[in-house]
Amino acid sequence: MLTTRDFAANHQRLIDAASALFFRDGINATGIAAVAEFAGVSKMTLYAHFTSKDELIVAFLDKRNERWEAAVQQTLGSGGTPATQLLDLFDLHRQWLREGGWRGCPYVNSAAEFPDRSHPVRLAVDRHKRGMKQHLLDLAEAAGLANPRTLVRRLFMLLEGAFLTGALEHDDSVFLIAKDLAAELIDAARSA
Structure with missing residues (x-):
């Protein structure tokens, strides 16, 4: 039994x-x-x-998202201002790229294999990406930064681009460049 x-x-x-x-x-x-x-x-x-296999794929993505959310909470719980925590998320992404064996983002990879936006796998991908954006928005608003939604779109593009480029080039130093650019965007939003 x-x-x-x-x-x-x-x-x-x-x-x-x-x-x-x-x-x-x-x-x-x-x-x-x-x-x-x-x-x-x-x-x-x-x-x-x-x-079904689709159900297994969604479970895999959701379980990974649970681990991701725990890592984000640990990162944000380590202190710092909301503005510095925005930058800490770049370090966390860099760490996950290395730990993932340079295979890239499983959510982006899944989206590439399931182009139908109404497919359950794509819905799981969208949930994860919305969650990432929400963390960025919460921090940008808590930091009192100007035009937080615009800033979040820019930071999100930097994170996604760094993850993709880092995987393709097997080089996590791209996150240092992305983080520097993010710091410039945050400083500009601070003084706006």
């Missing part, structure tokens, strides 16, 4: 396996059988947890 603990362990193993394979091989190139085998469970066990 499968216990609740075993069920939860299998569930996590499946998400971990999907994460590793989706990062390594791509989502569309990774079959359900490969995920089950990598997790050390049967296909039937996988389908007891996820009714």
